[in-house]
Amino acid sequence: MSENVTERQTYDDEIDLFELFQTVWSGKWLIVVITAVSAGLSIVVSLQIPNSYLVEAKIVPAESDDSGQLGGLMAQYGGLASLAGIQLPSGSGGGQTELLQEVMQSRVFVTEFIAKHDLAPRLMALKSYDPITQTEMIDSEVFNEKSGVWLREAKPPRGAEPSSQELYEAFTSAFSIEQDKTSPSIIVSFEHRSPILGEEIVRLMISEIDDYARAKDKGKAQDSIEYLEAKLRETKLVEVEKVLYQMIESQTKTLMLAEVNEDYAFQVIDPPIVPELKSKPKRSLIVVLATLVGGMVGVLIVFIRSAIRNRAQRAPAS
Numbered sequence: 562m563s564e565n566v567t568e569r570q571t572y573d574d575e576i577d578l579f580e581l582f583q584t585v586w587s588g589k590w591l592i593v594v595i596t597a598v599s600a601g602l603s604i605v606v607s608l609q610i611p612n613s614y615l616v617e618a619k620i621v622p623a624e625s626d627d628s629g630q631l632g633g634l635m636a637q638y639g640g641l642a643s644l645a646g647i648q649l650p651s652g653s654g655g656g657q658t659e660l661l662q663e664v665m666q667s668r669v670f671v672t673e674f675i676a677k678h679d680l681a682p683r684l685m686a687l688k689s690y691d692p693i694t695q696t697e698m699i700d701s702e703v704f705n706e707k708s709g710v711w712l713r714e715a716k717p718p719r720g721a722e723p724s725s726q727e728l729y730e731a732f733t734s735a736f737s738i739e740q741d742k743t744s745p746s747i748i749v750s751f752e753h754r755s756p757i758l759g760e761e762i763v764r765l766m767i768s769e770i771d772d773y774a775r776a777k778d779k780g781k782a783q784d785s786i787e788y789l790e791a792k793l794r795e796t797k798l799v800e801v802e803k804v805l806y807q808m809i810e811s812q813t814k815t816l817m818l819a820e821v822n823e824d825y826a827f828q829v830i831d832p833p834i835v836p837e838l839k840s841k842p843k844r845s846l847i848v849v850l851a852t853l854v855g856g857m858v859g860v861l862i863v864f865i866r867s868a869i870r871n872r873a874q875r876a877p878a879s
Contacts, residue, residue, distance in 0.1 A: 588863030592856060599855020600848060607844040611689070615840035616759030617750040619831035620767060622658040623824050657774075661826055662738050662747070665770050671732050672725045674769055682706070683758050684731050685723050686713075690755045695835070697755050736762070746830060756835045763833040774826035775819045782815040 585592070664670050675681055688700035699706055703713040711722040719727055739748045749767060751759040786809055793805045819825060 584867045585860060585863060588859075588866065591863055592859035595859035595862065596852060596856040599858070600852040603848045603851030604844075607842060607847045610842045610844075611754050612692075612839040613752050613754055613841040614756035614759055614836045614838075615750060615752045616756060616763050616833045616836060617748055617831075618763045618767060618829065618833040619746050619748055620827040620829050621744075621746050623822070623826060623828040657826075658747075661770055661774055662740075664773065665738060665749075665766060666733065666736070668725075668729050670769075670773070671729050671736075674766065675728050675732060677769075678761075678765060680732075680758075680762070681723055681728055683755065684728060684753075686711075687754055687758070690757075692756075692837070695757060697757060735759075736766075747827070749833075752840060760833045760835045767827060767829060771824065771826045775822075778815055778825075779819045782812040782819070785812045786816075 675684070682699055682704045683697065686700050686704035688698045688703075690697050701712075704711055713721050715721045723731075735752050737748075737750045737752075739750070741748065749763055751762045751766075753759045753762075789805050789809045789812070793802060793809075796802060796805070
């Protein structure tokens, strides 16, 4: 007797595929309705999401070997100069590319970049972009283009006019720099509702970081030349004078290259262009995923209802 009870319990605990199919079939209209509602809502929501356009440019470091030559001179004659009481300037140029990438994403550089090119209204108040006419429209309820006054509602601690922190957050959320793992190339990109703004930002950012690196190296070279010339007037040792002249020549070459090279820090391999096609949103993918999720939710609800109904039928009468 006990064996029969055990077998019956085991049979009851097994999954009956036919019974599952019957449960799903009995609730098919509920599943269809939930799936259809989910698909319809996903279509409406996806159409409300504005298009985004990804602008990319490929650049490679345009580094010269001047720092290596200068480092070789210091390694060869540094001891001799020290004996003469002369401390040679550091010629280390390692990590220049990595440093410039960090500068492009730094708060100070980005904030000055936005202010210099007056990008705040287009970053924070762009209402729409027409891909046919390639024109941007600023939301007049957020920013008045004629008066230059911000009209958006202030939400403390932030006011009507975007703060530098808010502008930095908006910029860096769309700006990206990626190092290619298989080559020295670097991908600079900006994703925004306006591809015109994206192309402008990528192009100007590459130009600005080039000017930054040029100005920095020119200033460093000029300071080094002044220092070396001062030490040259102090020393009487012929060998030390020879080293100092060579170092001055190296720094003068750096100044010349900074003046004549158009692509000083980075060479543009693939310049940014205004894309014709959007990068986001993937509306078809959103609708498909939402429809699948809606169908699964419908099936789950049918199973839950069936389980509740069966439990109520098996419950002993009170």
